[in-house]
Amino acid sequence: MPAERMPHAQPSLLARPLRWATRWVLRFPGAVIGGGVLLALLALFATGICLSFHTSRLDLLNPDSGYNQRWLAYLEEFGEQDDALIVVEGTGRDDVVPVLEELAESLSHEPKLFQSVLYKKDLTNVRAKGLHFLSVPQLQQLDGMVYMAEPVLRGDWNQLGLMRLIEGSAVRLAPQANVPPEFREAAQADLMRLTNSLAAALDDAPSYESPWPHMAELSSGLSQLDSEYLLSNEGQLGFVLLALGSSENQFDPDSQAIDKLRRLIDETRQRHPEVSIGLTGMSVLENDEMRASQADMIQASILSLIGVACLFIAGFGGVRYPLMTVATLLLGMAWALGYITLVVGHLNILSVAFGVILIGLGIDFGIHYVARYMQLRRTVGDSETALIETASSVGPGIVTGGVTTALAFFTAALTHFTGIAELGIVAGGGILLCLAGALLVLPAMIHLGDRQRATGRVPETLPLEKFIQPLLRFPRHVLAITLSATALLAMGAALLDYDHNLLNLQPTRLESVELEREVLTHTDRSVWFGLSVARNRDELLLRKAQFEQLDSVDRTEEIASLWPERDEAKSQLIARIRQRLSRLPSDAPLIPVESPEKLEQQLAQTQSLFLGSDDASRQSRWRIQQVRERLHTLPPPQCYQRLSSLQHGMASELLEQLRLLRSMADPEPPRLADVPQPLVSRFVGKNGRHLLKVYARGNVWDMDRLERFVKDIESIDPDVTGHPVQTYYASRHMQQSYLHAACYSLLSLAIVLMLDFRSIGASLLAMFPLGLGMLQMFGLLGLLGIPLNPANMIVLPLILGIGIDNGVHIVHDYLRQRGSYRLSRSTATAVVITSATTMVGFGTMMFARHQGLRSLGQVLTIGVFCCLISSIVILPALLVWLTRHRIDGETDDEREAEEEQAEQESHVIDSSAAASPVTRWIAPRRAVAQDEPDLASTADH
Helix, strand or coil, X not given: CCCCECCCCCCCCCHHHHHHHHHHHHHCHHHHHHHHHHHHHHHHHHXXXXXXXXXXXXXXXXXXXXXXXXXXXXXXXXXXXXXXXXXEECCCXXXXXXXXXXXXXXXXXXXXXXXXXXXXXXXXXXXXXHHHHCCHHHHHHHHHHHHHCHHHHCCXXXXXXXXXHHHHHHXXXXXXXXXXXXXXXXXXXXXXXXXXHHHHHCCCCCCCCCCCHHHHHHHHHCHHHCCEECEECCCCEEEEEEEECCCCCCCCCCHXXXXXXXXXXXXXXXXXXXXXXXXEEHXXXXXXXXXXXXXXXXXXXXXXXXXXXXHHHHHHCCCHHHHHHHHHHHHHHHHHHHHHHHXXXXXXXXXXHHHHHHHHHHHHHHHHHHHHHHHHCCCCCCHHXXXXXXXXXXXXXXXXXXXHHHHHHHHHHHCCCHXXXXXXXXXXXXXXXXXHHHHHHHHHHHHHHHCCCCHHHXXXXXXXXXXXXXXXXXXXXXXXXXXXXXXXXXXXXXXXXXXXXXXXXXXXXXXHHHHHHHHHHHCCCCCCCEEEEECCHHHHHHHHHHHCCCCCEEEEECCHHXXXXXXXXXXXXXXXXXXXXXXXXXXXXXXCCCCHHHHHHHHHHHHCCCCCCCHHHHHHHHHHHHHHHHHHXXXXXXXXXXXXXXXXXXXXXXXXXXXXXXXXXXXXXXXXXXXXXXXXXXXXXXXXXXXXXXXXXCXXXXXXXXXXHHHHHHHHCCCCECHHHHHHHHHHHHHHHHHHHHHHHHHHHHHHXXXXXXXXXXXXXXXXXXXXXXXXXXXXXXXXCCCECCCHHHXXXXXXXXXXXXXXXXXXXXXXXXXXXXXXXXXXXXXXXXXXXXXXXXXXXHHCCEHHHHHXXXXXXXXXXXXXXXXXXXXXXXXXXXXXXXXXXXXHHHHHHHHHHHXXXXXXXXXXXXXXXXXXXXXXXXXXXXXXXXXXXXXXX
């Protein structure tokens, strides 16, 4: 079968514009570099003045979404209320309370930084009006009791003598007494309490037992009005809630307050080593996360630059070209900061990663450019011609790779999740600016550095293709093995999970995170709760009752019940009680004691009234009999002393209870002004709406519990909001947005590839490594037990851009050749180095404390490695197999002449002092033309 000569590939539409642009740059290289530096300085100046940082996760949400609209409505009514939470842990109340007091005192000296400090519920003013919290029947009962006590209040304390009290109960229990059944039951209960008090006083180990029931019930019923510290776990944990004031630093508004707060805590901890003091709360968690992520990103960026530079130097045998490329990248990053300031105006928790993204991806353009230039510089006499040829040959692939990578990010702006959309805009624009730097500023730098430099002094790139070419001799075997391995790995994708728990993304060994976990474990004071806004008090109390019926709800919190509605009937009863109690003695007098014999006789008469056979009657008879026997057996002096002590105790207790009653008998009903301002500001909006906090039962950070909790409380109040609701919907919305962004990216990438290659087949070949790499990545993640999460899902557009970029350059390399495909040195070196730099750039994040950034680094490193193997081994093997019958039509004389010229050039290069020591160690030098079958036809392109 006769061999046919393979026609040249159609030149790219971008080749001519790139030639023209490079010629223009090379005419004014100094002006281009100076303009780039000036623009970078202006961008950095604008960034320092105008760029802000949004630390809240709420800034990532779409303001038009339903769940965010609820939150915005809440903020409009109540303002921002993410409290910081100081946690004091000690052995008990005596250790904890003094520290709470001291912390509150210290915080009061910084009103601009610390506001609405709450460490105890001081309800003194409300308690003074406590009788308003009782029902009208309860008040009527109290009024009757006070009326019955009027003889005592007038000074006749003998009415409290044991004999008279027993006689009064006996009269009501007598068969001839014409009293209602409920009065008879009350008299029997009064008598039994009095008998129990006597039994306790006459016991071998005497004690006092109160015979007064109504006051005890009143005291317990109004216990919620007691002023109390915020304590939990039997007083071992104490809490201080406070709102943080913002500083003038808009890039980091909370840090000044948090830093000052931590200094105050440290000072207090030194004075009280017996307790441990920590700081948490949503605002603190977000600030700590922001700081940790910033520190991790700075560390990752520095390590990335160092790693990238080392790889570049090793791969290209010198420092000049790596320094030029890194300098161009830094200029592009500076431009990107100005672009972000101009277009977006701020960074958020996601878009702050743009620096590592640009280092990992933006350096790729310069690597491909320099690799091709170094190859062409050996056969072209001057740097200007080599740069123009570089721009026309490899430039279209660089542009296509850059545009597709940028589009992979820009399409994220089509999603409705603000955080992802802003990241797409920031990273996409930054990629294009780095691309512009590589195509405009980098040629100018190279030209200024190389125009007086001899051709032979250009160092040689690392011959990485020598490690790959042996595999390509058996393309069918390579394809069979690699595709089978990919299929096996892809089965692991079934094990892949998605982790919604945001605590699992927080930095490790962070006090606020560990303390939040401890608070969740040992107390019911999580910093997360649902927020239900009611129009009035009645609506709030109705919802409260409904919420507390839900199994997923642990408790609710509100203050609307601290001011009951005005009731004139209550006010009149309370005023009468207060008037009757207006004069109370300072002390209870001693009451004369009747003889034990008379008391025993009265008890005997009373005992005869219990003639029934029911359990209550038998129990009453038995108890009275016990007291009678004790009155007989105790010596008279001891009996007199104990009876006198009991009567005085009863009188003193009654006087104390009457004082308590009087202290709560303010006829004016409670008002909002009676409640402490730190409480009011947290629960009453500026338009008078009431807030109800709903706490979940169990760990609300667990997604299954969170989903159940959110669905349950929404069934009561469809407009409920709060961090649990926001997080639940935002996490799912973010997951969907990442998937949508990936779909939009694929569509836009396909369009760009068709515009570049103008061939469906070539476009599919360029996408082939991406498809295989994604399958391998998801399978490996499932097998290694690395879940996807809201932080590392960002890798989807990144992997799309990286996988496509490698495929584009290899397919361009394939289209430049004739005959059977051979992986060229410049392409192999560029693809391996760019992938390696990307893995180093993002792999440094695996050392981050922030678990979200760490998982991002893990996933991206695995994904880039999979795309590298697919693009540098599997795709070339496929191309070799597809072109196995293709010939280039060159004669033996032509090929021998090219090989002889290449050998001569190799000897010249071997003698150059600029040769790479890494290259000399790996393999003997070979002329570039020998390994580059397309160099002879470079000028034709």
